Amino acid sequence: MPVHNIVRGAGNKRKLVHPAQLTLLGFLIGIAAGTALLALPISRTGPGGATLVEAFFTAVSAMCVTGHVIVDTPTYWTGFGQVVIMVLIQVGGFGVMTFASIIGIAVVRRLSLRSRITAAAETKSVGFGDVRSLILGVLKISLIIEGIGALILFFWFLLRYGYSVGEAAWFAIFHAVSSFNNAGFALFSNNMISFVDDPVVSLTLCAEIILGGLGFPVIVQLLRHGGNRLKWSMNTRIVIAATPLLLVAGTVYITLIEWNNPATLGPLDWQTKLLAGFFQSVQTRTAGFNSIDIGAMSEASQFGMTALMFIGGGPAGTAGGIKITTFAVLFFILLAEVRGDGVVNVFGKRLSRAVHRQAIAVVLLSVGVVATSTISIMLLSGLPLGPVLFETVSAFGTVGLSEGITPELPVAAQLILAVLMFVGRLGPIGFATALALRERAVLYELPKERPIIG
């Protein structure tokens, strides 16, 4: 089914819904199969199989590339179980990236065709003629980036840490897949805390995470046009501008607050403090590894990370959250208002007015979902706001960072987190797409009126 057809078949609902239905079905099948496989005795190191809740929670967490765990990945699951988890991560990350790219490009193209002005530029800039070549493109880019990361990690594990060839290869591949797909699953019981002062492991994971989080359309434009910004779409410009800003802001914030915390950065030298600050900042974009104890961080750091996790990464990538572009749209609206502009211009283009409303709708619904889940889990567990909000935003943003409370939550609360991962993974994309595809010309307008604001 050529993308071109999806785009041109604007009046044909069946074709448009197709990729969304396929993705939803794929996720449900993946989760069901993952749950079944993980519940087998062969997946668990201990006697018997995992409980249904453990298998289901882990399958959802892997498929939705979140990384929240209620059992310890390296000790609870066998090598077979870990392979199942890795495959789920790869399929889940690939699935969302493909789906969001197809749909995102279709929306941008179809709606741009109306204005006829940017259509040519947009189409050329992404320019995959059909779904098959787009899928192959996503696959190729994923495997190449994961492959490079895995190679670096392989040689480092082999030479620096003296792993056997087989061990080094397995650990390298698993963590490359887990990081590029922003999954945050680790094969170490303390996640990445042992590597807090290892720049090779830390920065390789960070590079994978950031690239996966930029999103496929951005990577493609960077590969095609490099630094030629005139050819970048608004989407690429926003993601490329905002990602470093968020990363630096997070690094400065975390490093400053935790500088003297004896349980986190306190005992480290200043280079390692910076490395660890940067590493945790990158994790909010939304990988979910940790190289210091998240639960031991100051409440202020945790709250700041909660905000960053809610924003998340770039659209049509492996990252979660409301997405950098959604956040940026709200920011540019605020900026335009403060400047007194009647329209919102972003990097020399006008931001479509329909997008204003869509961004508000996505953010409001996301806030509503997170608030409802937070209140429910507070009532179920009796835990205070800070840690519960951290955990729900982390699940909704498919981050997987944890203050350590998730394994101890009542089963009902764990199931809420599982639903939240699923909703957080597919909800914003699906909702925003549905809104965008339903945009229509206004045929008549009622007389205008305004209430008092503020």
Place this chain on the structure above:
Amino acid sequence: MPVHNIVRGAGNKRKLVHPAQLTLLGFLIGIAAGTALLALPISRTGPGGATLVEAFFTAVSAMCVTGHVIVDTPTYWTGFGQVVIMVLIQVGGFGVMTFASIIGIAVVRRLSLRSRITAAAETKSVGFGDVRSLILGVLKISLIIEGIGALILFFWFLLRYGYSVGEAAWFAIFHAVSSFNNAGFALFSNNMISFVDDPVVSLTLCAEIILGGLGFPVIVQLLRHGGNRLKWSMNTRIVIAATPLLLVAGTVYITLIEWNNPATLGPLDWQTKLLAGFFQSVQTRTAGFNSIDIGAMSEASQFGMTALMFIGGGPAGTAGGIKITTFAVLFFILLAEVRGDGVVNVFGKRLSRAVHRQAIAVVLLSVGVVATSTISIMLLSGLPLGPVLFETVSAFGTVGLSEGITPELPVAAQLILAVLMFVGRLGPIGFATALALRERAVLYELPKERPIIG
């Protein structure tokens, strides 16, 4: 200076800025005078005068009708000090109501004149020819509503509780003023906890609070047109529809969660549970009295109240927060998006597109201000997210409800709360007005483009 001139003098910035400058100046003078008077030894019961921080914090809290306290109002201040507090409350509440009404009506009229369609209806519906008669109108309505409340309380204190005539009169007047102006200052050390099962005191205060929180333009329209909804403005319709919804939602939420809490509603009979649930729900609109121990409520209740306090009351009244209308605008945008409407229609009128952006701007800035203060106070005090967020939202929304931590905060944190009350009192009105008055026609538009959302 006739309102009409403000409205017609659209090109004349001096006249438009005038009431805002006057209000700002008035608040600063009021706070300075209040601080000076409260620092006098005659204001304090103990030896010597209050400290500068105590006097300043109390003056800001009274003038901004918040009700946050760092010293106990009935025992720390003398009768003289309490009169100073009451006068500040009356002046502050009256000042904001007048300012917001003048400015709000000017904005609505001036911008409605552009469309020419609703101008006549809007102008007639409020219809104060000049500022003097508007000020007199606010004064008359305030004094009448406060007077009725004071009379009820006077006879009740006299007959039911056996106060002397003087005592009954003083307590009645103080609490009527404090409640209509949504100030939340009480002359009882445990605030209103002694009256938790007294429906007369509870409901009289609630009625004053709700009326003050509807806002002057709504009260005027109700007096003029009664139940004739066709003549109501969009502002009145939103406030009248949303206020009961928020009150009922808050009552149900608080009553259900606290039903069995032994430290709050647990020991009460079911009628008193409902009365107390309703009473605390009303306080988030944004009076700040309490008839149960707020600090002993479940974290989930406190979080829900935080959200309600952030929303606040109707515009151009004595309530604070981002205002019900601002929240409703976002809600109606979400509703329109979910329905797939290209425009946002509210009660049969189209919501001006500029208002969409203004509401987003007000909410984003408010979230930014609250988040920054929350993080600062967490760092200064080492306290966890839940109670600090409650306290900052309570200050920003000029609510004054407290979990009891404010008196123990470091001075720097108390000063942040003082600034927050001031910013919360005048910021949203001033900011939204500045935005609205700068609205201008768009002369040219750049080509349109859209990023991927969600």
